[in-house]
Amino acid sequence: xxxxxxxxxxxxxxxxxxxxxxxxxxxxxxxxxxxxxxxxxxxxxxxxxxxxxxxxxxxxxxxxxxxxxxxxxxxxxxxxxxxxxxxxxxxxxxxxxxxxxxxxxxxxxxxxxxxxxxxxxxxxxxxxxxxxxxxxxxxxxxxxxxxxxxxxxxxxxxxxxxxxxxxxxxxxxxxxxxxxxxxxxxxxxxxxxxxxxxxxxxxxxxxxxxxxxxxxxxxxxxxxxxxxxxxxxxxxxxxxxxxxxxxxxxxxxxxxxxxxxxxxxxxxxxxxxxxxxxxxxxxxxxxxxxxx
Amino acid sequence: xxxxxxxxxxxxxxxxxxxxxxxxxxxxxxxxxxxxxxxxxxxxxxxxxxxxxxxxxxxxxxxxxxxxxxxxxxxxxxxxxxxxxxxxxxxxxxxxxxxxxxxxxxxxxxxxxxxxxxxxxxxxxxxxxxxxxxxxxxxxxxxxxxxxxxxxxxxxxxxxxxxxxxxxxxxxxxxxxxxxxxxxxxxxxxxxxxxxxxxxxxxxxxxxxxxxxxxxxxxxxxxxxxxxxxxxxxxxxxxxxxxxxxxxxxxxxxxxxxxxxxxxxxxxxxxxxxxxxxxxxxxxxxxxxxxxxxxxxxxxxxxxxxxxxx
Amino acid sequence: xxxxxxxxxxxxxxxxxxxxxxxxxxxxxxxxxxxxxxxxxxxxxxxxxxxxxxxxxxxxxxxxxxxxxxxxxxxxxxxxxxxxxxxxxxxxxxxxxxxxxxxxxxxxxxxxxxxxxxxxxxxxxxxxxxxxxxxxxxxxxxxxxxxxxxxxxxxxxxxxxxxxxxxxxxxxxxxxxxxxxxxxxxxxxxxxxxxxxxxxxxxxxxxxxxxxxxxxxxxxxxxxxxxxxxxxxxxxxxxxxxx
Numbered sequence: 001x002x003x004x005x006x007x008x009x010x011x012x013x014x015x016x017x018x019x020x021x022x023x024x025x026x027x028x029x030x031x032x033x034x035x036x037x038x039x040x041x042x043x044x045x046x047x048x049x050x051x052x053x054x055x056x057x058x059x060x061x062x063x064x065x066x067x068x069x070x071x072x073x074x075x076x077x078x079x080x081x082x083x084x085x086x087x088x089x090x091x092x093x094x095x096x097x098x099x100x101x102x103x104x105x106x107x108x109x110x111x112x113x114x115x116x117x118x119x120x121x122x123x124x125x126x127x128x129x130x131x132x133x134x135x136x137x138x139x140x141x142x143x144x145x146x147x148x149x150x151x152x153x154x155x156x157x158x159x160x161x162x163x164x165x166x167x168x169x170x171x172x173x174x175x176x177x178x179x180x181x182x183x184x185x186x187x188x189x190x191x192x193x194x195x196x197x198x199x200x201x202x203x204x205x206x207x208x209x210x211x212x213x214x215x216x217x218x219x220x221x222x223x224x225x226x227x228x229x230x231x232x233x234x235x236x237x238x239x240x241x242x243x244x245x246x247x248x249x250x251x252x253x254x255x256x257x258x259x260x261x262x263x264x265x266x267x268x269x270x271x272x273x274x275x276x277x278x279x280x281x282x283x284x285x286x287x288x289x290x291x292x
Numbered sequence: 293x294x295x296x297x298x299x300x301x302x303x304x305x306x307x308x309x310x311x312x313x314x315x316x317x318x319x320x321x322x323x324x325x326x327x328x329x330x331x332x333x334x335x336x337x338x339x340x341x342x343x344x345x346x347x348x349x350x351x352x353x354x355x356x357x358x359x360x361x362x363x364x365x366x367x368x369x370x371x372x373x374x375x376x377x378x379x380x381x382x383x384x385x386x387x388x389x390x391x392x393x394x395x396x397x398x399x400x401x402x403x404x405x406x407x408x409x410x411x412x413x414x415x416x417x418x419x420x421x422x423x424x425x426x427x428x429x430x431x432x433x434x435x436x437x438x439x440x441x442x443x444x445x446x447x448x449x450x451x452x453x454x455x456x457x458x459x460x461x462x463x464x465x466x467x468x469x470x471x472x473x474x475x476x477x478x479x480x481x482x483x484x485x486x487x488x489x490x491x492x493x494x495x496x497x498x499x500x501x502x503x504x505x506x507x508x509x510x511x512x513x514x515x516x517x518x519x520x521x522x523x524x525x526x527x528x529x530x531x532x533x534x535x536x537x538x539x540x541x542x543x544x545x546x547x548x549x550x551x552x553x554x555x556x557x558x559x560x561x562x563x564x565x566x567x568x569x570x571x572x573x574x575x576x577x578x579x580x581x582x583x584x585x586x587x588x589x590x591x592x593x594x595x596x597x598x599x600x601x602x
Numbered sequence: 603x604x605x606x607x608x609x610x611x612x613x614x615x616x617x618x619x620x621x622x623x624x625x626x627x628x629x630x631x632x633x634x635x636x637x638x639x640x641x642x643x644x645x646x647x648x649x650x651x652x653x654x655x656x657x658x659x660x661x662x663x664x665x666x667x668x669x670x671x672x673x674x675x676x677x678x679x680x681x682x683x684x685x686x687x688x689x690x691x692x693x694x695x696x697x698x699x700x701x702x703x704x705x706x707x708x709x710x711x712x713x714x715x716x717x718x719x720x721x722x723x724x725x726x727x728x729x730x731x732x733x734x735x736x737x738x739x740x741x742x743x744x745x746x747x748x749x750x751x752x753x754x755x756x757x758x759x760x761x762x763x764x765x766x767x768x769x770x771x772x773x774x775x776x777x778x779x780x781x782x783x784x785x786x787x788x789x790x791x792x793x794x795x796x797x798x799x800x801x802x803x804x805x806x807x808x809x810x811x812x813x814x815x816x817x818x819x820x821x822x823x824x825x826x827x828x829x830x831x832x833x834x835x836x837x838x839x840x841x842x843x844x845x
Contacts, residue, residue, distance in 0.1 A: 033401040085578040093693070093740075094581075096400045097349055101533060101577045108526065108570035116563040221522075228405050263420060270413040277406055278394045463706045463715065470703050473692035480652060480686075481758055482678035482707030 004137035005258050011143050011212060013250020014150035018205040019223055020230035020242040021157060025198035028174035028237055029191040030078075032099045036107035037227050038220030040070045040199055044206020045215040046114065052125050059127055060145075063207045070203030071196045077106060078195065107220065114217035122216040146208040153204065154243050161239050170194055174237045222266075229273040297461045301454060308450040315439045327442045327510070329551050330449040331503050335524075336532040336543035337452035341459055342496040343529070344537035346489055347472035348396065351404045351525050352411030355391075356384040356497040358520035360504025362418060365430045365514035373436065377444065377502050384501020385494045387414075392493035396486065408522065415520035422516060430514040441506050448506070452499050456540035459495070468492055523566075530569050534576045536583025545584045605630045605794050606651070606762055611660030611670070613643075613650055620646040622818045624660070628762070628796055633788055635809035636798045637829070639838065642815040644798045645687050648764045652684040653677040664762065681709045683760035685751040687767045687798075693740035697731055698722055700739050700750055701757045708758020722757055729753045729783055745776045749783075756787070765797040769804055777801060781808060806830070814838070 019041055026034045044066040051062035081102065085091045091098050128141040161167040173180045173190050181187045209215070209223075230249055234241025249272065256268040311330075315323040335353070343349045360380035367376050391410050398406055422428075459465045467488050470478035479485045508514050527550065535546025550569065557565040580587045604627035613621040621643045628634050636644050649655040651662055653674035662670040669677050683704075692700050701722035705712045712718040726732040729749045734742065739750060748768050755763060765784070769777050781804050788795050788808075799805045805812060806826040814822040814835050822832040829835055 035401065035404075081574065081578070088578065088581070090581040091578060094347070097347055098577050098581070100349065100401050100404055101529075102574050104526075104529075105570040105573035105577070108573070109567050112563040112566040112570065116561075116567070120563075225405060225409065228402075232402070263416070263423075266412055267416045267420070270409040270416075273409050274394075274406065274413065277398055277402060463713065463718075466699065466703055466706060469695060470692050473694060474690045476654065476674075477686065477690035477692065478703075479674040480654065480678060480684060481704050481754060482675045482709070482711075483703075484673075484675045 003135050004139070005254055007134065007137055007139050007143070007147075009251040009254035010151075010247070011139075011147045011250070012254055013247035014147055014154055015205055015209055015212070015246075016226055016230050016249050017154050017243045017246025018150050018201055018208070020227045020234065020246050021154070021239065022198045022201035022205065023227040023231055024174075024234075024237060024239055024242050025170075025194045025201070026074075027231070028170065029194045029198075030082075032096070032103075033228070033231075034198075035100060035103040035224060036077075036110065036220075037202060038222065038224030039107045039110040040074065040202035040220075041206040041209060041223045042114065042215065042217065042220035043070055043073065043110070044203035045210035045219070046118065046206075047203070048207040048210040049123055049125055049215055052127060059207050059211055060149075063149075063204055066203040066207050067200045070199045070206070074195065074199035074202075081106070107224070111217050111220060118217065120217055122214040124214040125210070127211055142211045146211045150205070150208055153201070154246075158240060158243060166190075166193070171239065174239075222269075225273065226269060229269060229276065232273070232276050297457065300457060304450065304453050304457070308446060311446055312443065315442055320438055323438045323442050325551075325555060327438060327445050327506075328554070329547065330442065330445040331506060332527075332531060332547045332551055333544060334445065334448040334452045334499050334503050335528050336535070336547050337449070337456045337540065338496045338499040339528050340456060340496075340532050340537045340540070340543060342489075342492045344532065344542075345459070345465060345468040345472060346492055348399070348489065348493075349404050349529065350407045350493075350496075351522075351529060352407030352409070353496075353500060353528050354520055354522060354524040355407075355411035355414050356387065356500040357504035357507065357524060358411075358415065358418070358516065359387050360384050360501030361508035361514060361519045362504075362516070363501075364505035364508050365432060368432045368509075369434075377505055380505040381498040381502040384497040384504070387501075388494040388497035389490065392490045396489040396493060408525070411520065411522065411525060415516055418516045418520070432509060432512045432514065435509045435512045438510070441510055445503070445506055448499050448502055453540060453544075455495070455499075459492075460540055464488070464491070527569070530573050534572050534583055536585030538582050539585055539589070542583045542585035545588075549584070603630065604628060605632075605665060606796070607661075607663040608647075608651070609661045609663070611647075611650060611657045611662060613646055613655060614658050620818050621650065621657070624815070624818075624820050626813050626820065626823060628794060630761075631788075631792060631794055632811065633794075633809050634796045635805040635812040635826075636796060636815065637800075637802075637805060637812055637835075638815035641817075643818040644815055645766055646818075647815070648684055648766050648796075648798065651677075652682055652764060675707070678708050678758055678760075679711070681759070681761035682764065683708065683755035683758045683762070684764035685748075685755055685766050685768055687770070689744075689747045689751045691739035691742070691747050691750050691754075693738065695739060696736050697726065697739055697742065697746075697750055697753075698735040701725055701753045704754040704757030708760070710757065710759035722753075725753050725756050728787070729756075730779075744771050745773075745780075748772070748780070752784075756791075756793075760793060762794045762796065765795060765799075767798050767800060769799060769801045777804065784808065 023034060023037045047066040047069060048059045048062040051057040051065060052059060085102060128145060130141055131138045132141055132144065161171055169185045169190055173185060173187060226249065230242050230245040233248060234245030252272055253265060253268050257265050314326050339350065339353055360383065363380045363383045364376050367379065395403065395406050395410065467478065467483045470483055471485055471488060475485055508519065531546035531550050532543045533546070534549065535544060536542025553568060554565060576583055606628040609625050611621055611624045624647065636647070638644050646655065650657045653672050653676065657670050661668055664680060664682060669680065692703065698719070702718045705718035705721045710721070712721060723732060723735065726735055729752065731746065731749055731753060734746060739747065742750060752765065752768060769780055772780060785808055787793060797809065809826060811824065812826055812829045813820060814829055816838040821834045821838060822829050824832065
């Protein structure tokens with residue numbers, strides 16, 4: 001029985017890790033938390049859905065459609081709306097509260113445009129639904145595929161941030177922006193790369209999610225919340241931390257629900273979130289900031 | 293006290309007294325519309341006491357409405373209405389004290405998402421309590437009619453505007469605004485930041501709790517998944533921000549605008565309504581900080597004499 | 603009789619020792635200066651005294667009562683006021699409102715707006731800000747903001763005023779004006795002042811005693827003349843060993 005749960009936990013956890021990774025990358029460049037992040041995941045999910053339903057495309061192919069779309073949308077939002085907002089001095093003065101509201105407005109618009117176009121109904125598609133047996137556990141192939149892709153990207157990310165020059169530069173940028181510029185790191189270019197990667201990963205995660213569960217226009221916000229939980233668990237700006245955090249949350253949620261009941265799923269996630277924020281706001285891997 | 297304030301308070305009271313006559317001007321449909329109007333005013337004006345004044349944006353305010361509704365549903369028929377309504381207010385205040393104490397230690401986007409999370413958490417807790425009690429929803433029989441509910445709602449709206457005006461003009465309000473401007477500096481000059489935030493939070497919860505009882509009496513059916521609707525929190529935020537969360541009269545404009553829009557669009561195109569809400573929110577935040585009210589104020593205000601920095 | 607006693611105070615930030623075994627006392631109505639290179643721990647010391655930070659070691663006594671570990675607003679109410687090195691005005695409130703806030707809270711604790719306003723205007727007059735009373739704080743120049751910071755602190759009716767580099771960024775004329783204002787305030791009101799400054803001529807002119815910090819430790823203490831000749835001070839600042 002627990003192998004079953006473990007696989008479910010890994011699938012969920014790897015998706016959570018992926019989504020949080022995207023949020024962290026965008027945070028790293030904009031220094032703002034993208035409250036509309038879940039909506040980009042949702043868009044990826046819908047692209048996969050229509051890809052297979054209208055065009056018969058395998059979701060794997062849909063990934064390569066979703067990514068350019070979410071990146072383009074993110075860029076459009078950033079350059080079209082956000083950069084313009086930053087020009088107003090009053091906006092910048094209360095930038096945290098204001099940007100929150102702007103992202104929030106964006107998420108409302110995206111959700112409801114989707115609902116208007118495609119109705120608020122939940123949808124799902126059939127893809128690789130055959131069950132395979134792994135030891136005592138059984139799971140549809142689609143979940144294993146999702147796990148495989150998510151896992152590969154996560155492991156790739158770990159390697160990337162540890163070993164590649166660009167990855168190290170990104171970490172440096174996130175930790176110490178001005179110092180990075182001083183040592184010659186091309187800040188503007190890396191900003192762009194991170195930004196695109198962040199939205200790309202969100203779109204990818206959306207496609208993978210659509211393989212494993214039903215989609216709806218309003219599915220995004222729970223993922224945003226989850227992304228926040230994971231990012232806080234792992235420490236803001238800490239790429240590797242969010243990967244661990246995602247897996248941890250996946251495990252907590254899956255086993256927690258198994259011990260109680262499916263209706264407790266939300267309680268579990270929000271309880272973890274509240275607990276972490278209140279008890280250890282720097283996350284499990286972050287360092288404590290001074291009282292001031 | 294400030295004579296200008298006294299005049300304003302008097303004006304608000306006069307308007308409220310006049311508004312008592314509204315139900316006699318039309319039929320139940322219009323009374324329903326005014327009920328919507330006054331209840332949203334009560335909610336938005338209460339919300340700005342914490343979120344407008346201290347800058348801690350609460351995205352979970354529906355939790356107070358929901359709790360008030362639950363308390364009302366549980367006590368309906370057991371105790372008289374005039375006891376239920378204050379009781380729902382007190383319960384909401386108590387909840388605010390409990391969740392405010394830990395939550396207000398956290399700032400910015402974290403506070404926003406945290407309040408949302410707490411709201412959802414309380415919702416699901418009540419869902420589970422109800423199912424443990426084998427209640428699939430509660431029906432309230434012999435609820436008061438829309439006219440009575442409107443009058444109570446009008447009273448709450450009046451109270452919320454009064455409170456907003458009084459707080460803004462008070463020493464307490466100055467302290468709250470200082471917290472919003474620079475929390476550390478405020479604490480350094482002697483503002484008890486934690487207590488002030490908590491007091492504002494509790495104060496902002498009481499009237500929404502009472503509104504919850506009115507809403508549940510209007511719909512006569514309690515279902516936690518319906519009443520703890522996160523969209524309500526979103527609309528409260530939007531109405532207040534669009535109107536102008538800085539001044540006590542700002543939310544009135546935002547409420548008026550959105551409730552009228554709602555009447556036009558909700559029945560047939562609810563998503564279009566929300567899209568417009570989103571667009572207005574972005575537009576106002578970027579181009580009209582201070583909301584519509586703030587922009588109007590600036591258009592009509594005299595220029596200060598020393599306009600250039602010295 | 604000392605108003606403020608710092609005893610073996612230490613403060614560490616994740617392994618970095620910002621303050622190490624600092625001890626000194628300030629008597630009532632004294633004017634003490636704190637000197638030291640950047641990173642010496644001066645502002646950290648102020649933050650520890652005012653309650654913005656908690657010391658890891660040592661005690662701080664004010665008016666015969668321990669204040670280490672108390673919250674900033676409690677300490678303010680006992681009569682300790684501080685300015686911030688990077689000024690923190692309440693930008694969207696007027697100059698007058700800023701100072702009124704100091705009058706409302708802090709040790710004075712005015713309850714009525716009328717009394718607070720009167721007190722605030724009086725302070726603004728003394729500091730030459732009265733003509734800008736209705737200006738939004740964020741529209742002030744840097745010199746104006748520094749004065750506002752001092753005015754706001756004075757409105758709390760402190761017994762001890764901690765001034766953190768209030769002269770930084772001012773032109774020489776502005777410095778002279780500010781020094782005059784501060785000296786006047788020290789003389790006419792019963793305020794004890796501890797002042798962090800880099801502008802040495804101001805320290806020499808205003809202070810009766812100077813404490814020198816270096817890398818978080820006190821390396822010298824004495825009158826301005828004594829400190830100027832102290833070999834440890836000279837080597838810390840100029841890197842020479844005095845003959």
